[in-house]
Amino acid sequence: xxxxxxxxxxxxxxxxxxxxxxxxxxxxxxxxxxxxxxxxxxxxxxxxxxxxxxxxxxxxxxxxxxxxxxxxxxxxxxxxxxxxxxxxxxxxxxxxxxxxxxxxxxxxxxxxx
Amino acid sequence: xxxxxxxxxxxxxxxxxxxxxxxxxxxxxxxxxxxxxxxxxxxxxxxxxxxxxxxxxxxxxxxxxxxxxxxxxxxxxxxxxxxxxxxxxxxxxxxxxxxxxxxxxxxxxxxxxxx
Numbered sequence: 001x002x003x004x005x006x007x008x009x010x011x012x013x014x015x016x017x018x019x020x021x022x023x024x025x026x027x028x029x030x031x032x033x034x035x036x037x038x039x040x041x042x043x044x045x046x047x048x049x050x051x052x053x054x055x056x057x058x059x060x061x062x063x064x065x066x067x068x069x070x071x072x073x074x075x076x077x078x079x080x081x082x083x084x085x086x087x088x089x090x091x092x093x094x095x096x097x098x099x100x101x102x103x104x105x106x107x108x109x110x111x112x113x
Numbered sequence: 114x115x116x117x118x119x120x121x122x123x124x125x126x127x128x129x130x131x132x133x134x135x136x137x138x139x140x141x142x143x144x145x146x147x148x149x150x151x152x153x154x155x156x157x158x159x160x161x162x163x164x165x166x167x168x169x170x171x172x173x174x175x176x177x178x179x180x181x182x183x184x185x186x187x188x189x190x191x192x193x194x195x196x197x198x199x200x201x202x203x204x205x206x207x208x209x210x211x212x213x214x215x216x217x218x219x220x221x222x223x224x225x226x227x228x
Contacts, residue, residue: 002156033216042220043157043203048213055213090156094216098209099145099164102216104156 003027006091006105014113018079021108025072025093031055032074033094033102034066038087049074081112115140115208119219126194127227134189134222136204145207146187148178151221152200160202163187174198194226 003026013019025032034046036059045058049068060066063081068074078085088109092102116139126132138144145164149157161172168180178189189202204219 002158004156031214035218043218045215045217048215050213056211056215092157092216094214096214098143098214099162099207100214101147101159101162102205103159104149106156109154 002103002105004091004093004103004105006089006108008108009106010109010111012111012113013081015081015083017081017112018077019081019110021076021078021089021091021110023074023076023091023093023105025074025091026103029093029095029103030072031094031096031102032068032072033092034060034074034076035090035092036087037090037107043090046076078110083112086110086112114210115206115215115217117204117206117217117219119202119204119222121222122220123223123225125225125227128196129193132191132194132198132224132226134202134204134224136187136189136219137185138187138204138206139185140206140208142208144180144182144185144187146178146180147205147207147216148172148176148187148189149203149205149218150174150200151203157203160189194224196226196228199224199226 005024030051046060048056088107094102148160
């Protein structure tokens with residue numbers, strides 16, 4: 001158990017809909033990262049938050065947004081969903097140290113039909 | 114910007130033989146390097162990391178990795194492969210960019226250990 005919790009584990013929704021993925025980081029970790037993993041694109045970095053503030057953006061679409069709340073949990077919002085958004089979405093958290101490793105949740109498998 | 118390259122999409126090795134999964138990196142400062150493993154339908158699991166010190170780093174499940182600064186490489190190794198080692202392996206680099214530590218992953222290498 002990594003200590004990072006993601007819900008839900010599976011999500012099936014229709015095109016055009018909006019969904020919210022939730023992540024609870026390991027106790028004490030201030031950094032939260034979101035990644036998308038699809039068969040043809042590998043592991044793509046989406047966005048990073050640190051203690052409630054956005055710190056880095058990767059290949060995140062404008063239809064996607066995220067936030068980190070005061071209790072440090074994070075949510076990834078995906079809207080106007082397309083078939084191509086079907087993927088595994090991972091959340092990871094890490095401590096502050098320069099060599100701190102990231103710990104990953106089990107992921108949310110999103111299927112857009 | 115930092116980057117990681119895993120030149121092999123797939124590595125096949127016979128059970129009991131030594132295995133190597135290759136990784137090269139590019140960073141602006143000191144390299145903080147990591148290996149992760151992903152089993153089917155699971156999240157990534159941390160295997161080992163290099164921060165400083167000995168160039169040979171030992172990690173979980175008998176894996177080790179060799180840091181080579183001159184070749185900017187961090188290859189993952191195991192003396193004797195097991196069928197249960199079959200999985201997807203990711204190399205990653207952590208660098209301080211624009212005020213925060215960012216973690217960049219390679220594309221992954223699928224390891225198949227053949228009985």
